[in-house]
Amino acid sequence: MNKVQLGSSDLQVTSVCLGTMTFGEQVNETTAHAILDRSLQRGVNFLDTAEMYAVPARAETFGATETIIGNWLAKNPGARQQLVLATKVAGPSRGMPWVREGSGMTAQDIVNSCEASLKRLQTETIDLYQIHWPERHVPAFGTLYYDPSKEKSATSIHEQLDALGGLVKAGKVRAIGLSNETPYGVHEFVRLAEQHGLPRVATVQNPYCLINRTVENGLDETMHRLGVSLLAYSPLGFGLLTGKYDVSGTEGPDAPKGARISGYESVRKQRWGRPEALVAARRYNALARAHGLTPTQLALAFCYTKWQVASTIIGVTSVAQLDEDLDAYGTTLSAEVLAEIDRIRWEARDPAL
Template identity: 75%
Template sequence: MQTVSLGASDLRVTPICLGTMTFGEQVAELDAHAIMDRAIERGVTFFDTAEMYSVPPRAETFGATETIIGRWLAARPGMRQKIVLASKVAGPSRGMPWVRKGQGMTAADIEASCHASLKRLQTDVIDLYQIHWPERHVPAFGSLYYNPAQETSRTPIREQLEALARLVKAGKVRYIGLSNETPYGVHEFVRLAEQHGLPRIVSTQNPYCLISRGYDNALDETCHRLQVGLLAYSPLGFGLLTGKYDATGFHGPDAARGRMSLFERMKSQRWGRDSALAAARRYNQLARDHGLTPTQLALAFCYRSWRVASTIIGVTTMAQLEEDLDAWSVQLSDELLAACDAIRAEMRDPAN
């Protein structure tokens, strides 16, 4: 698999990235190790994790995913040099006091979190270190509107950049990025970095899939013009775009075994909306009408988009990994892409 440059940097990554947030919850450690081994065999050398993982987040599994990856690396001498390893510092608490106390995300928090991640990952450096969600109070994870009355920001962006700069200077981090960001946030991080000689972000990791295309309205232009790469997460819409929930929905004894049926808290989030499932069913049928599986359509939509630098796939089984990687060969016709746009025009972005 050919690599691509991430943003304006010289960091080269594979256009498919293995997401690991299920490791330590839905995926046991030995299975996770086997999945990572197979990803390497198939040519995927870009892995993404976070201090908060595994998901759904719990105090008992905080840091579990990084620990699993660290033990995998330790057991495979030389493997660390073969992969690009990305992780994230969690933003303000959002009801997870086990991540950190208080509401903010200070410069000291960023540095302490990085050092803890390095220890769990058993590595000296993180190739791409990202802010998991903004320190500012912005719409994210399904909330739709910015409300200045709810603003709780305590750490200016410049101060966050300066903390990240210290990590880069110390050799703990190679490149920096954002996640769940807005056009304003991307612009401001780039502007301040250029103005003050601080590290420039190379990427933002945001949701991007057929039922959540908010990125297509302004943030795509922002990132294109500023040369910031998109790491597209949830390309399968938390499983809705695989078709496994089409017949049964998320409830009842016959519901497919996936995180939307296994974890009650997931059903109350954006992916659990009736409108999201209704739209997913439309896209899934469109795929079948064109001789594709729903998974093939959903992944090819991301894999072949000019907007996407790398698509993050998350799996719980080896079979899912193989299916997701095999979809790399799928090409979508202009007619099929136009049909996707027509569904979006009618049903909009129900999982934004």
């Protein structure tokens, strides 16, 4: 598997990253450790988590994913040196008062969250520390428009960068990144870093898949010109692009028992639960089958091969799913298939934005 450099940092990661938000909710610790073992065996050196995981977020499972990973690292002392470990500080509370008190995200919040993540992960350094969502009020998680009247920002980007810079200087963080960010946010973080001699963001982790290509609506040019790498999350559209919802009667709340979307009420109300997203996903899935591919192969090959993507984050609930996703690496899409993908997008646009 190819390795890529993340932005202007010295981090070299595989083109596929193991996402872990299911650990501690859908996936118990024993299975999670088996997935981590297998991922490392297959050469994946990039691991992504967050302080707020497991998902769906609950007070009882806050920090559970990092704890599970920390326990695995403690059992496998040689693994830490082989891995690029990424985690995230949660942005302002989105109905999660257990993350922190208040609605903002202060510089001290960033420092405190980092310290807590280091403890749970049982490591001395986080390789890539990301802001999970902006402190500003921006369109995200299914919100379509920016509304200035809802802006409640209390901590400037400069203050956030200053806090992150202190963590880098202390050796607790190697590189920094953003997530669920806008072109404005990326530009401002880079501009202020260069102006004040602070760490430059290496990455942005945003959704990117066949039913959500909003990255290509200007953010891709921003990242390309500023030398910031894209980490694509939800490449399978929260399961819609695997084909498991293609049978009539598996929409939304009626999804098969055990399927990820069936247990996520908030998700069904957001982008992945929109009827238009399922309709578009079924068109892509049919395209895959018509060309001798599984829906999973088509969706992952799309992300794995796009110039915009540095590393694709895959989330799994079993070793078998992990193997299926990794086996799709190396799949190429013909010019005919790519043209048909663009034709469907022209008609369906980005229903899961």
